[in-house]
Amino acid sequence: xxxxxxxxxxxxxxxxxxxxxxxFEDQDSKIQIQRAKTLTEARAQISSSGFSLIIxxxxxxxxxxxxxFKNQPHPLNTPIIFMTSFGxxxxxxxxxxSGVSDYVVKSTESMLDMPHLSERALQQWAARAExxxxxxxxxxxxxxxxxxxxxxxxxxxxxxxxxxxxxxSPACKxxxxxxxxxxxxxxxxxxxxxEERGFVGKLFGGKTDDDIYTVTYRALHQNGHFxxxxxxxxxxxxxxxxxxxxxxxxSRDITERKNAERALISAHERLQEAYQxxxxxxxxxxxxxxxxxxxxxxxxxxxxxxxxxxxGVSSEEIIHIRRGALLHxxxxxxIPDSILQKPGTLNEDEWEKMRxxxxxxxxxxxxxxxxxxxxxxxxxxxxxxxxxxxxxxLKGEEIPLSARLFTxxxxxxxxRSDRRYRxxxxxxxxxxxxxxKSGNLFDPNLLGVFLSVIEKEP
Numbered sequence: 141x142x143x144x145x146x147x148x149x150x151x152x153x154x155x156x157x158x159x160x161x162x163x164f165e166d167q168d169s170k171i172q173i174q175r176a177k178t179l180t181e182a183r184a185q186i187s188s189s190g191f192s193l194i195i196x197x198x199x200x201x202x203x204x205x206x207x208x209f210k211n212q213p214h215p216l217n218t219p220i221i222f223m224t225s226f227g228x229x230x231x232x233x234x235x236x237x238s239g240v241s242d243y244v245v246k247s248t249e250s251m252l253d254m255p256h257l258s259e260r261a262l263q264q265w266a267a268r269a270e271x272x273x274x275x276x277x278x279x280x281x282x283x284x285x286x287x288x289x290x291x292x293x294x295x296x297x298x299x300x301x302x303x304x305x306x307x308x309s310p311a312c313k314x315x316x317x318x319x320x321x322x323x324x325x326x327x328x329x330x331x332x333x334x335e336e337r338g339f340v341g342k343l344f345g346g347k348t349d350d351d352i353y354t355v356t357y358r359a360l361h362q363n364g365h366f367x368x369x370x371x372x373x374x375x376x377x378x379x380x381x382x383x384x385x386x387x388x389x390x391s392r393d394i395t396e397r398k399n400a401e402r403a404l405i406s407a408h409e410r411l412q413e414a415y416q417x418x419x420x421x422x423x424x425x426x427x428x429x430x431x432x433x434x435x436x437x438x439x440x441x442x443x444x445x446x447x448x449x450x451x452g453v454s455s456e457e458i459i460h461i462r463r464g465a466l467l468h469x470x471x472x473x474x475i476p477d478s479i480l481q482k483p484g485t486l487n488e489d490e491w492e493k494m495r496x497x498x499x500x501x502x503x504x505x506x507x508x509x510x511x512x513x514x515x516x517x518x519x520x521x522x523x524x525x526x527x528x529x530x531x532x533x534l535k536g537e538e539i540p541l542s543a544r545l546f547t548x549x550x551x552x553x554x555x556r557s558d559r560r561y562r563x564x565x566x567x568x569x570x571x572x573x574x575x576x577k578s579g580n581l582f583d584p585n586l587l588g589v590f591l592s593v594i595e596k597e598p
Contacts, residue, residue, distance in 0.1 A: 145171045148185055150196040150205055152177045159251045179203045191218055193258055198224035206235060219265035221257055229405055241265055245404055271390055299387040303327045315393050317362030333358035333366055343373055343387060368398040415510055423466040436553055441465040444549045447593050461542045464517030468546065471501030495530045498522055516540035521547050524581045544583040548590045
């Protein structure tokens with residue numbers, strides 16, 4: 141490398157940033173990395189410095205980093221590698237539509253491989269930038285257009301404003317299996333998968349500026365299957381009337397990349413399922429230890445999710461609430477059977493040990509990274525609105541929302557279930573008790589929502 145390559149790393153988590161920075165330490169000394177931890181810092185650095193490459197985490201303390209790149213006037217300004225800990229097809233599509241060069245689900249391996257990913261992104265960007273410059277040259281000269289198009293590995297096409305193909309380069313045989321003469325005169329929209337035909341067709345709906353538009357879609361191969369194409373398109377204008385006369389496109393086969401993205405998403409989903417099954421196994425093991433409370437964990441988990449949904453909690457946050465509810469009594473593993481299964485009332489020493497189970501849960505589960513956001517419930521579900529709870533005596537909104545919500549569900553199920561030392565209470569009796577404890581044990585702002593959900597329960 142003859143020129144200094146300036147990289148902007150937008151990452152708020154120090155361990156991840158340090159891992160990526162260490163990965164570059166053994167690389168070319170001409171690479172320089174600047175770091176931003178927030179959207180505000182990133183905007184300031186982008187406006188004041190020119191960067192060869194941007195590596196951006198999705199979630200930042202003050203927002204979503206995609207906001208930095210949406211609606212850019214030109215997708216080739218700066219290559220961008222987009223990172224996220226929570227991969228999804230929707231997010232991948234949104235990122236790639238925003239002009240992002242690559243999309244990476246964060247892992248130790250992917251962060252250590254960042255020098256290779258960066259080199260590839262720079263190479264792809266250089267190729268795309270060169271291609272854009274080529275498109276400008278093609279507009280100036282028909283003969284030059286054909287000379288370059290005939291030798292391009294991308295499929296070059298000239299389209300009338302109704303979508304009919306006026307010219308197609310020989311690369312169409314490699315990409316779609318057709319000879320140019322088989323495609324010329326046909327409408328390109330007839331080859332596009334029906335699910336993408338609508339938004340691709342908007343290119344023919346009056347776009348009259350000179351920008352390059354990049355779209356991805358499935359196109360029908362000559363042998364009957366669909367391949368994924370990425371097409372860069374530009375509307376060409378008549379120099380005298382300035383009316384749109386044709387669209388020039390350059391298309392490449394990205395099926396392999398799409399398959400890799402789907403495989404990555406599928407692997408992530410399988411991993412999430414494995415996490416969930418593991419948590420359910422732990423919860424089941426705890427229920428089996430205490431036959432009297434068997435089924436309690438599953439009941440409170442399902443009811444907690446219903447209340448969270450009624451409150452309008454996001455689906456992503458509900459994942460963590462479900463995990464926290466399943467693990468809420470995990471700390472009782474550390475409580476002796478002589479206390480946990482005692483038939484009578486616990487004495488003060490025994491209660492003191494029992495009140496430690498939220499801290500035991502935190503100590504056991506906090507080293508597990510993917511459970512970090514689920515720990516609010518195991519740690520805080522015995523904290524009460526008036527500050528009389530344990531283990532830390534939190535009060536009011538000091539208590540996390542998920543824990544305040546779960547506390548109501550936990551008390552409801554406990555009072556509605558038989559115990560060794562008492563019989564279950566009647567439904568109306570429990571409802572009256574919970575209303576009486578509004579503002580003491582329970583958040584009064586949440587209790588109404590909880591009771592509205594309970595009214596629909598058998």
